[in-house]
Amino acid sequence: MVRSRRSALLALAAGAALVLAACSSSKSGGTGGASPGGSRNYSGKTLTLWHYEAADSAMGIAWNQAIKEFEQKYPGAKVKFEEKSFEQIQKDANMILNSDSAPDIMEYNKGNATAGLLSKLGLLTDITAEVHNYGWDKKLTTGLQTTARYTGGIMGSGNWYGVPNYGEYVMVYYNKDMFARYGLSVPTTFDQFESVLAAFKQKGITPIANGGAEYPAQQIFYELVLSKANRDWVNNYELYNGKVDFHGPELTYGATKFADWVSKGYISKNSANVKAQDMGNAFQQGKNPIMISGSWWYGAFKTEIKNFQWGTFLFPGNALDPGSSGNLWVVPTKSKNKDMAYDFINITMQPDIQDLLGNSGGVPVASDNSKITDPKNKELIDNFDKLTQQDGLAFYPDWPAPTMYDALVSAVQELITQKKSPTQFLDEIAKPYNDYLAQIGK
Amino acid sequence: MKGRSPVARRRGGHRRRGRSAYLLFLLPGLVLSLGVIVAPLLANIWLSFTSWQGVGSPRWIGAQNYTRLFKDENFWASFRHTALIIVAMAIVPTIIGLLIAAMLFDYVAKRFGNRTASAFRSSLFVPQVIPVAVSGIVWGWLLMPDGAFNATLRNIGLGSLAKNWLGDPDWALPSVMGVMFWIQLGYPIVIFMAGLQRINPELYEAAEVDGATWWQRFSRITVYQVRPEIYVVLVTTTIAAIKTFAQVFVLTGNGGPGNATLVPSFFAWRSFFQNADVGYGSAISAIMLVLILVVGSAFVWLQTRAGREEF
Numbered sequence: 001m002v003r004s005r006r007s008a009l010l011a012l013a014a015g016a017a018l019v020l021a022a023c024s025s026s027k028s029g030g031t032g033g034a035s036p037g038g039s040r041n042y043s044g045k046t047l048t049l050w051h052y053e054a055a056d057s058a059m060g061i062a063w064n065q066a067i068k069e070f071e072q073k074y075p076g077a078k079v080k081f082e083e084k085s086f087e088q089i090q091k092d093a094n095m096i097l098n099s100d101s102a103p104d105i106m107e108y109n110k111g112n113a114t115a116g117l118l119s120k121l122g123l124l125t126d127i128t129a130e131v132h133n134y135g136w137d138k139k140l141t142t143g144l145q146t147t148a149r150y151t152g153g154i155m156g157s158g159n160w161y162g163v164p165n166y167g168e169y170v171m172v173y174y175n176k177d178m179f180a181r182y183g184l185s186v187p188t189t190f191d192q193f194e195s196v197l198a199a200f201k202q203k204g205i206t207p208i209a210n211g212g213a214e215y216p217a218q219q220i221f222y223e224l225v226l227s228k229a230n231r232d233w234v235n236n237y238e239l240y241n242g243k244v245d246f247h248g249p250e251l252t253y254g255a256t257k258f259a260d261w262v263s264k265g266y267i268s269k270n271s272a273n274v275k276a277q278d279m280g281n282a283f284q285q286g287k288n289p290i291m292i293s294g295s296w297w298y299g300a301f302k303t304e305i306k307n308f309q310w311g312t313f314l315f316p317g318n319a320l321d322p323g324s325s326g327n328l329w330v331v332p333t334k335s336k337n338k339d340m341a342y343d344f345i346n347i348t349m350q351p352d353i354q355d356l357l358g359n360s361g362g363v364p365v366a367s368d369n370s371k372i373t374d375p376k377n378k379e380l381i382d383n384f385d386k387l388t389q390q391d392g393l394a395f396y397p398d399w400p401a402p403t404m405y406d407a408l409v410s411a412v413q414e415l416i417t418q419k420k421s422p423t424q425f426l427d428e429i430a431k432p433y434n435d436y437l438a439q440i441g442k
Numbered sequence: 443m444k445g446r447s448p449v450a451r452r453r454g455g456h457r458r459r460g461r462s463a464y465l466l467f468l469l470p471g472l473v474l475s476l477g478v479i480v481a482p483l484l485a486n487i488w489l490s491f492t493s494w495q496g497v498g499s500p501r502w503i504g505a506q507n508y509t510r511l512f513k514d515e516n517f518w519a520s521f522r523h524t525a526l527i528i529v530a531m532a533i534v535p536t537i538i539g540l541l542i543a544a545m546l547f548d549y550v551a552k553r554f555g556n557r558t559a560s561a562f563r564s565s566l567f568v569p570q571v572i573p574v575a576v577s578g579i580v581w582g583w584l585l586m587p588d589g590a591f592n593a594t595l596r597n598i599g600l601g602s603l604a605k606n607w608l609g610d611p612d613w614a615l616p617s618v619m620g621v622m623f624w625i626q627l628g629y630p631i632v633i634f635m636a637g638l639q640r641i642n643p644e645l646y647e648a649a650e651v652d653g654a655t656w657w658q659r660f661s662r663i664t665v666y667q668v669r670p671e672i673y674v675v676l677v678t679t680t681i682a683a684i685k686t687f688a689q690v691f692v693l694t695g696n697g698g699p700g701n702a703t704l705v706p707s708f709f710a711w712r713s714f715f716q717n718a719d720v721g722y723g724s725a726i727s728a729i730m731l732v733l734i735l736v737v738g739s740a741f742v743w744l745q746t747r748a749g750r751e752e753f
Contacts, residue, residue: 094498113495113718117495117498120498121498212609212698212699213694213695213696213698213699214695214696268587269606270587270606270609271609272606272609272610272611272698272699273606273608273609273614273694273695273698273699274609275695402495402717402718402719403717403719405716405717406696406712406716406717409696409698410696410697410698410699410700410701411700413611413698413699413700414611414699414700416699417609417610417611417699417700419611419699419700420700
């Protein structure tokens with residue numbers, strides 16, 4: 001249900017016995033001049049589609065509708081949807097995409113270790129021409145484009161290998177009832193935010209729900225780093241545009257502030273071994289009034305939190321927040337119906353499907369916000385739009401290197417248990433970062 | 443050839459035919475073990491000399507993974523932890539298990555009947571039957587900062603001892619070891635109680651007549667007689683300790699806090715799957731394989747030596 005969206009680095013599971021990863025040298029099949037939106041005749045043809053979103057999730061609902069519309073728009077065409085698990089696609093992607101059983105279109109993880117790598121291996125179609133023809137690039141802001149474009153397998157710029165359909169970002173969830181009980185209002189600056197934290201602490205309440213055993217803690221740390229960072233710094237850190245000084249002002253501030261929050265008791269010293277789900281439960285049970293985490297909690301909170309009012313706001317004072325596009329529609333090189341795939345993607349990018357995605361609790365990338373009826377969903381999408389318009393998607397701290405996720409989890413744990421100083425902490429996370437950059441020759 | 447009797451020839455022929463017939467029956471097992479054990483094993487060893495992300499083609503890098511391993515602090519830490527886990531999973535349960543088995547067999551069974559002894563034995567064996575995923579999660583709850591364990595301590599006035607058992611880097615490994623001991627204890631008890639039934643009661647009677655104390659009977663007769671069982675228990679639990687994965691995965695999630703509960707198989711898994719550093723993960727597995735082979739053959743050697751002495 002709640003899946004950690006640190007997808008760029010998520011395990012590249014590979015079966016031990018699968019030694020022979022065949023090398024593909026297929027050329028990306030150009031489809032020639034596509035005329036977008038035209039009503040081609042797909043009668044008698046079948047589009048094989050794979051994705052791994054649950055049927056009752058926002059994406060599942062919206063895409064199911066897109067399938068229906070596609071079949072209506074192109075009489076005689078059929079969409080064969082095959083439900084796959086996240087792990088299945090993750091594990092076997094390279095083998096499947098290299099074979100004749102490759103689907104015509106599928107959902108795939110964004111990031112260097114996944115879509116980037118497959119694009120480098122020639123398993124994904126370069127869809128740059130279609131993106132321009134259909135005008136998808138005009139619908140997607142720069143931050144959302146970053147994860148769809150790869151050069152030599154590294155994201156950020158270059159050709160398009162996928163199209164994101166939804167977004168995600170980290171925000172502050174807060175318990176309105178508890179704020180009201182202590183007469184606290186929503187903070188708009190970082191200082192105000194810290195005084196809210198102090199006020200709760202004074203009442204004996206640990207303000208921030210934290211999960212040190214998984215991704216949440218490092219995202220709080222990254223928020224603090226971002227409060228002192230700008231876009232150039234993010235691009236240096238995430239896209240290797242320039243050298244990152246791990247003892248520079250941004251990271252030093254993030255680490256010091258995080259340690260400070262731990263010693264002040266804003267973050268519990270006991271949260272080192274708390275898992276993400278348990279952090280969510282603590283917020284849901286009203287144990288902590290604040291939780292700093294991603295939009296992937298939104299749907300669950302909306303249905304599950306009954307006994308108090310809650311809301312969200314963007315991390316006060318930050319122009320940048322962790323977040324990115326969602327996973328991508330990709331067209332395998334071996335797809336037999338590429339034109340159908342493009343027309344299908346196009347339908348999912350249309351306002352009605354995007355609005356449906358938003359109304360179902362997802363974060364659409366190209367919706368008409370006046371069509372979003374539910375006030376809670378509107379809050380979620382408005383904040384996202386605000387963030388993307390100020391070019392505020394700063395991705396995730398573990399993206400730059402495959403080993404960063406583990407390094408961050410264990411290093412932040414040592415900040416939480418106060419085993420290591422901020423300086424030692426920064427040295428610890430600098431190592432995998434610099435090692436990886438040396439390995440890829442950056 | 444000339445002097446060979448027809449009978450011998452017939453028997454020889456029969457044996458040959460018999461052997462090839464047996465081979466046919468061995469074939470499915472052979473194919474399976476080739477496919478499921480031998481091939482992945484060789485693949486693992488080969489991969490340990492490559493750099494591979496799990497996708498694309500592996501690149502041969504010689505022994506680089508191994509030189510990197512020997513310089514990796516986490517690698518040494520994980521093997522230090524293994525040594526402690528062997529204590530918790532093999533040595534302590536074997537000693538305590540033997541004592542409990544002897545007590546149940548000698549005392550409880552005689553005083554309260556075999557049923558009571560079996561009831562004790564079964565209940566101590568229950569942790570072995572419960573899936574680790576279940577017992578691990580329950581233990582995780584019990585050991586939480588505001589969990590039942592600390593609440594009990596507070597209620598009996600030992601609140602100062604309460605701590606974040608799995609989240610404190612100094613206490614995480616001892617806590618995991620405690621859970622492992624709890625899981626493991628039933629196994630030696632069951633094996634030893636079976637072993638004790640084998641011992642000729644006359645030995646005990648004779649010793650009793652000679653005025654031997656319980657402790658003397660235990661140390662001179664019981665321990666000596668169940669030696670084969672002790673070897674079996676030690677070798678299987680030691681190997682299980684070296685392979686420990688699930689307990690750590692369920693209890694501390696990431697081998698944390700920090701790397702306080704990192705163990706080799708978890709480290710291998712993490713490198714292999716999570717960090718997409720397949721070669722490195724394979725190298726760790728290869729070293730574990732060597733270690734297990736060494737431990738296994740050492741025990742077998744000890745056992746055969748001990749067996750030889752007896753005759």
